[in-house]
Amino acid sequence: MPHQRNSSIQNPEALERQRQYELFQESLPKVNALVYQMLLNEIIPLSSHVENQLQTIPMEEFSEDQTESQLKDLSLEEKQVSNPSSSDQLIYKLSQLADEDENEFNNTLKRVRDIGIKLGTRLTNLLVFTNNVNLNFKEMDLLLIMKFICRDVWKQIFGKQIDNLKTNHRGTFYLIDYDYALIQDFCIETNTIPSQLNEEVITSKELKLVEPFLELPVGIIKGVLLSLGYPLEEVICLATFIDKPREKIRNGFPKGISFHVQITKPNQQQ
């Protein structure tokens, strides 16, 4: 679904300003996009690792014997496993935690989301102050803000725009990304080859492993809305997996993401 740009580029002045803006963007210092992607993805195992550390600290308040034996167990374990806090192991353990300790699991998700929120607010501030001809924040209503998220925010962070934006024009939006960039190469590792396994079971395990990763874009959306005047309590944002349309099924991640955004107190403006 093509998005109409705010200002139609008709007059030569606007065209020239657009060109200047693009030249300026090209001249800015750059960094390898892959490194950025890895940094973003590592946020999830890091958040889990931090939660583990926060959980073990209270134990040190107990008797010395107890902590000593716990520490001994830890060091034995660590001797046996070459890198106990490798990213993949942290992710699998996090998935188990969802069933074992909901509290810890939710804390980790909240941490990822909080990082996303900060990222969303800071990016908005960054983009507000750029000289982008097509962005006019003074006149933005909710719909234009959502389009801003779909085009500019998504393009900056993930290298592509949101594929589809749906709204009921009453404060509910669906942002659909069929190929959410950060998870395209993700695929669950199993103990035997795929043909010997139940495909449905494997797919559902895989989706469960990836769920925590969705909290980051959820946070980003909330963060952008927060910095443009919509407090966190008034915004509901939930991510779910959806099927890809037939044309889009390649060897990437099997599902797309749908972000359901609802503003609980839509103002008069739209």
Place this chain on the structure above:
Amino acid sequence: MSKSRSSSLSAHAAALSSKSTANQSKFFKTLGEDIWKNKIEKINAELFVMTYGVIVQQLCQDLNNDYIKINENLFSMGYNIGVRLIEDFLARTALPRCPNMTMTSEVISKVAFKIFLNITPQIENWNTNRDSFSIILTENPLTEFVELPQDAMKQLWYSNIICGVLKGALEMVQLDCDVNFMTDVLRGDLTTEIKIKLNKILKDEIPLGED
């Protein structure tokens, strides 16, 4: 994969063995610049700075400004990135293992830092054994416009993730090194210096029964 890519990659290996140190240096510089210019997808550095800043900020919040723990977490995050990043690096450059720390330092500064962060730090402070050197970051893409609060200035190594990345990457090519910040302009020092010291070359494993 075109034939020309494959032959140019094997040319690397041949070139490396026959060139003098000065030519090797030039070769790495060209390699790094060429890959950066032509084969890398890029994003604005300010986005990168901002994102890293958010991560450090969140760590400070969660770990209650315990800067020792924050340094450790930044290091382990970097380690997990480094052990994977090295494979991407090797796939792109097809470089073989370096025979000595001199070449290792050249590869790190002219190729690795160039293609990942678009900077070329200086290498200085070699020890007499030639197994320890310092990387001087004249520019640091992580710290543009960053200022540290007073208490952080004494204990936090803001860019410690870089040390983790280097440690992880070097370990995967059998170099067990200590990688640590020595000074940081963010802490009021004159330079930003990371020291790399080779502890030992890890022996390649021999299949059980072959020794």
Place this chain on the structure above:
Amino acid sequence: MIYSFWIFDRHCNCIFEREWTLANSNNTNAMGNGTINSKQNDEVGKLLYGMIFSLNSVTQKLSSSLSENQINNNIRSISTGKFRIHTMQTATGLWFILVTDFKQQNYSQVLQYIYSHIYVKYVVHNLLSPYDFALNPKEQRGQGIKRINNRHFINSLEAFLQPMLT
């Protein structure tokens, strides 16, 4: 004609094996013929690795005595009367190996492609996959059993090598 493809890691473990000549035994797979990561090829794998490892060690020793300035002179191919083995070793100690007939002289681009575009993409950049398949010292030195089983990796590999099988 490609007979088999192997990946060994720095712990001397076979972490992936695809074989195209054996008939469908107890290890069925979607592509119809041959085996993937099948236990029955364990012994062959160990022999193959042992041979490549030993030959490579000898080569390194010969190289260093022949010329002072040699860096990493690795084995690239080994030929017998009936087949040729093509190898590529990365600085991280991964071995990518193809066993083929004599139709094609050089498979180094193929091996390089598999490393850069299949292994790096679906194992290294995939955070749901380990980067180190040996979890503890008992699984090192050739005693590990963990394999790459993720379907994206396998499907990409099949798609890439299929046209070259005959």
